[in-house]
Amino acid sequence: MCDTIVMVTAENEMGLDPGKARGSNMCRSLSKYAPVFLVLALSGLIFLLRNIHTLERLNCQTVSTFYNLQNSLHSAFTPEGPSSLYRNQTYCAHLGQEPSPDELLEEHYLLDSISWPEPPARPISLSRTSDPTHSLFAILPAEGGKEWRVGNQMEALVQIHDFQGRPKHHGGDFLLARLHSPELGAGVAGQVLDHRNGFYSALFPLLWEGTSRVEVTLVHSSEAVAVLRRLREERPDRVFFKSLFRSGFLSETTVCNLCLPAGQQPLCNYTDLRTGEPWYCYKPKLLGCNTRINHFKGGYQKHLLTNKEALLFQSGVNIKVAIHASGSNSITVLPEEKAEVESSSARSESVRVLPSGYYFQGSWRPLGEYAMHQFNDSSAITQCLKGKVLYMYGDSTVRQWFEYLNAFVPELKEFNLHSPKNVGPYLAVDSTHNIMLQYRCHGPPIRFSTVASSEMRYVANELDGLSGGPDTVVVLSVWAHFSTFPVEVYIRRLRHIRRAVLRLLDRAPGTKVVVRSANLQALDPEVSLYNSDWFSLQLDGVLRAMFKGLDVLLVDAWEMTAAHHLPHALHPPPTIVKNMIDTMLTHICSQKKKS
CATH class of the missing domain: 2.60.40.10 (Immunoglobulins)
Incomplete structure (x- = not known):
């Protein structure tokens, strides 16, 4: 600035602008006080360095508050959820480990087995x-x-x-x-x-x-x-998820999913080291990936259809x-x-059908190797489960089984694990009869409310941690939360679970394994886009094929809801749940009969 003033003064001295002669005097005045300004600046810097730790503690909460306010203001002017995701029908399917040739062959077979006729390509009317x-x-x-x-x-x-x-x-x-x-x-x-x-x-x-x-x-x-097929393949983001990251007073929420475009912003990679199951979150701006504390459903993408499609x-x-x-x-x-x-x-078997069972007088009668037994009082259930441990893994449709048994059998006492409602994990014990029931949800994707990151465990890993044996019962129900993803994602998840089941049965042959199939549910225009029975039917076909021939019991929830007179519901009513549990208990405690 003084250089400029000197230049102006020189111009003035050359007779260009006599009115600017005051610039030279101003510069001389500033130069006289320069040592004073330097001393003050050095004193302030010394004070700041000596008190920086205190300032950090005092201002951390303020910074977090302003940062959260910034996020709130930003979200008020941007659409909810991810702004745009890379959409390709093979993108989700091949995240994580590359499938082997045998896995690809199995995948092609499974996809062919659930293939669906397509209508002629023409404008929708x-x-x-x-x-x-x-x-x-x-x-x-x-x-x-x-x-x-x-x-x-x-x-x-x-x-x-x-x-x-x-x-x-x-x-x-x-x-x-x-x-x-x-x-x-x-x-x-x-x-x-x-x-x-x-x-x-x-x-x-x-x-x-x-x-x-x-x-x-x-x-x-x-x-x-x-x-629906197009949405499944092209819009796996139509249900999106989030996680909260926190360290001290700082916190931030970002979007998570199986499919996130790496080009938009840095990603946190939470791919499971044992199974290779992929999961990603956008990296927080101020915090590290290791500060993630939970997982929860972010919401549903809207405006997925054209007016004609609607x-x-x-x-x-x-x-x-x-x-x-x-x-x-x-x-x-x-x-x-x-x-x-x-x-x-004597007719051709190709045109004969044999369902898994049917209802008569309100009770399910399976057409298989077991004579169905009705467990109509709690003492019968207690006698059947005496000395046994039941591990239930999966979604809320198997959590219903835990809740039913825990409510119906008074000897079972639930431990307060301070778990979030409807999320778990849950634990109930009958110490007199040496019975234990445990429920745990499966790993992501799962649309529950807030789940702690430490509780996000994959079923295959949990099965590998079990000793197994004649007094161990494992119940699996994994389907409802995969309806928005390409079928390849579900095939990969079931493949890991099936391998873990085979390892469990190999080291502990007496272990009982029960697999619950998908079921029908109530549909409206919105639910159809995320949880349609057509999605469930496709997943159910894959599940049956994946576990066919294994020493496991399939509880056919699909036919048990399709054959019953009660309205379809994602969580079937108690009378249907009772028939499902009676089927499981019959398998555990009854002798085989001739088919």
Whole structure:
């Protein structure tokens, strides 16, 4: 500045601007006080260095407050959740360890086994999509015009029409079928075969005498299924997650998921070292990756559909709407005759269906190697579980089992582990009869409310930590939180769990392993985009194939909810849960019977 003033003074001395002569005097005055300013600055620096620790302690909370305020102001002007994610149908599937050739071969087989017909590629028009009110089904006559008898198989033929009443000529619709008798408390799920020409067959085994009614439901049109498939492959971010990072008074929340683009900002890599299961969070701006303290559901992405696509998901119009019969929807079944049984058994097995079980008088009757036993009082359950340890791993649908047993058996006393409600872990013990029940949720992705990072454990790792043995029961239910991801993600998770199960059974052959399948649930336009029964059906097909042939019990929650008269719910009502638990206890405590 003084140099400038000197230049101006020189110009003045040269006669350019006599009015600026005061600049030279100002510079001389400033130069006179320069030593004083230097002494003051050095004194302030010495004071700051001597008291910096105190200042840090005093201002840490202030900094955190201002930083949190900054975050709040920023979030007020930005959309909730991740701004944009790299979306590719193979991106999620191949995070983490590269699959081996054998794993890729298995993956291709599993994906082929759940392949679904696609509708013709054309602009979406609601009038040309499947309409349950215009569609019809008809019960086909018994073979040879005979009467229906127990042991026969009955077929209902379904024809799908669009909203203008025109028959459709391609498949891909998602249908459910049930044969039931409210008077007898009986019900069985039908198997739906897609002929891919607008016609479908619903096949039912006839398992009880009396009058029964057929029920056929359109869950989603083929056009809606195509939209769901696209969302699953291209929008794995439509449910997003977050974690809180904290150190002292500083805290920050960032977005987490299986799929996060590395190009936007640095990532914290929480890939599990033993299984290779990937998980990432955006790195906090002020804190390190090792300061993560919890995990929680961040929310749901909105505005996923175009206006035309949204018309495919309307409650009471094309989501879980009944299809009516063109004639009678009921049949009368007579007692079986030996000749009928022999003739029916000679038919091609390819057209015969055998469900896992059916309801009669409100109780589930499995069609397998065990004679079902009803555990209607707590003493029977206590006697069955005496001396046993039950480890339950998975989502909230198996947490229901813990809650049911803990409430129904008074001898079980739950320990207060100060766990978050509905999250766990939970522990209950009957010290008199030496019974222990434990529940723990599976690792991410999981949409629970706040879960401590230390409690985020993968099921495969937990199984590897068990000794096992004849007094150990393991119950697994892993499906509901994977519906928003490509199926490859679920295949990888189940593969790790299956390997851990095999290791457990190898070192402790007497261990009982129970796998709970997916179940049907209530759907509306919003739930359909995240938790549709179509997503669950696809995962259920993978689960059955992955555990087929292993020494495990599959509790068929899908058929147990499809065959029951109560409305579908993500968490089935107590009467269905009881039948599931009776199935498990029968497996644990009863002797095998002839199939």
